[in-house]
Amino acid sequence: MATELPLAAAVPVRAGGDDAVGAPAPGGRTDEDEDGPGDERRCLANGCVPLSHQVAGHMYGKAKIGILQHPDGTVLKQLQPPPRGPRELDFYSKVYAVDCGDSHLLELQKYLPKYFGIWAPPNSPNDLYLKLEDVTHKFNKPCIMDVKIGQKSYDPYASVEKIQQQVSKYPLMEEIGFLVLGMRVYQVNSDSYETQNQHYGRSLTKETIRDGISRFFHNGCSLRKDAVAASIQKVQKILQWFESQDKLHFYASSLLFVYEGSSQQIGRLSDGTLMNKVVVPKGQMPDGEVLEYNNNIHVTCPPENGKMESCVDKNVSKMYGLHKKACSKSGHSQVSQKVENLEKGTLWNSSCVPQEHLNGNILTQLENVFCSTSPELTKNTEVEVRMIDFAHVFPSNTKDEGYIYGLKHLIVVLQNILDD
Template sequence: GILQHPDGTVLKQLQPPPRGPREQEFYSKVYDSGCCDSVLLELREYLPKYFGVWSPPAAPNDTYLKLEDVTRKFKKPCIMDVKIGQKSYDPYASAEKIQQQVSKYPLMEEIGFLVLGMRVYHVCTDSYETQNQHYGRSLTKETVKDGVSKFFHNGYCLRKDAVAASIQKIEKILEWFEGQEQLNFYASSLLFVYEGSCQATTVRLGEVTLAEKRVMPRGLLGGDILEYNNNIHVINSTENGKIEASVSKGLSKFYALHKKAYSKRHHHGQLSLKVESLEQGNVWKSSTCITQEHLNGNVLPQLEKVFCHVPAEIKESANVEVRMIDFAHVFPSDTRDEGYIYGLKNLITVLQNILDN
């Protein structure tokens, strides 16, 4: 199991031999201070940081790996564990062990990965949905796409920004695997983490009136930002005659909403919403014109179109981590790890299909 150390790291109890010592040896080799192997030095980028081993004073014979807590920087971490590769047993496994592993998920060789579990934050209910390994084993070739996409759905919309950022990070790991012939990984996983919480952003919609007004919570004045789940609340401010829609921002801190209000006398209630990327080079710019007719009782679908359907070109918009974990079955090799490469490529294909559709 995984425990938390007071200093913010996590503690993974060492497994019985030979698995535990093998995993410790792997981390020690990769993070050795005298390491000059460029392949292993690059590999560090894709692992949790390793801080040696630790034993509690009350139980000095219990050994734990001391590792970076990849989820620590997130407010509402959404987490998924995906086992990668066509085989979840190593070359030294007995016939009984092989049969046991294959029977757990017969499609492993064809699909190349297995969802071991996920925990997804739903913004509308301020709660988590969890799925265990039985969920992953129930997925078939036909349903695996929808099964994986559940991890990126926050109960309100599909977090395409998180999907796109995940693809880019997996592609970097794939590049590493395609360039190394010294290690093969079995029963190893990728840990996915993205930020599930939403930051509120305010959009000024101009001097228009709505036939259907949403309820304003007590104490909220015009000009204030309403940070309230992932819903849109339209606020009528009698002081300045403006309407503000507070949109819980599901994209990330890299995006800001630029407001452009037109005078009623010129445009008769028509307004423009403009979303721009703050990334270098302004990768994506999109303007959506919404008429007063659309706004009357129908602001949610219009703004959803702007905020939730992010183009695939945006790769690093979301705060996402993808790290390799679980190294009890890593072995020296003189060939490429084709089983792991197959799994990574298939997972990228599934994620790309989620984006495209």
């Protein structure tokens, strides 16, 4: 049986993916993610399979493990080498700690995938994975887009070489404030998916960014303005959170957009509650239950309320050490070690990143954006917008203006699509 590793007793957990249509795609995110430990081991234990609807990030293939799907319906993201992997794990464990008393972190839970601790396969216990909610689980034909947010895709500790590398990949990042990393859009006329990778996103300019984003909301027959309007509302909520906090800065983090691509019939329950009935011409179970086509696995019993039972009682700190040791075999750079040492004991406390380490000036933020969307347009539309990827989250004592800038400009673009 696979090893479900609990967090250390001092940090209990409260419960709180991207695509090539079931196969590796030529495109995938390469900006920030690097090969993790155990990439040479192609073991998919305990019934885990490659996630079928991954649109960005390392895809499953010859040299990559990619995002996996656990038989219980959760997704598994392999922990990256230090300091990125431990930093992302620390982020999730702090946000979802049962004894978390920070109102901003408790509010933040609404905008993240639910977190279920860490997981390791039985035949490779040093390969650790973050166990996360599959945000697309409830959708029959999920349309998915991954958008990196912020004016910088490198963190405050990035080397000059790293900065140059990232800027050269998308020079417009600072001005536009976001980058489309990939999308997967269900086409109702052909019952198929159209996919775009990071090369598509990097081809978008100031003049074409609106049309580029609007492609995500077009189902081959019409523009899904209901999904656009619902997405605006979701992004505005995240923007409100960022404008209310000055403790954390997020770099190379993304928003994952998901909406239902299949045709829907709207009905009402006996008590008047609105109910969506997804029209699925095939794949009906004998008892009337509909198979989920977006996943490789049909989930019958997802984790209830995010509760995860521990199968073994092991010291997670020791596991971190083994994980770090495994990473070092593939080359743990001196720069990474230096950054790791700088971060020790500073993350999530009163320390902050000095202004001189911010690698450049931040453009004047956009004026406040006021968007009005009709409640009638969005009330029956199933949309999710969640923040993902937290390997580059740092403490601060100022608002995250770069991320706020990106969110505001994205809202402007979405509103322009809606008003067109």
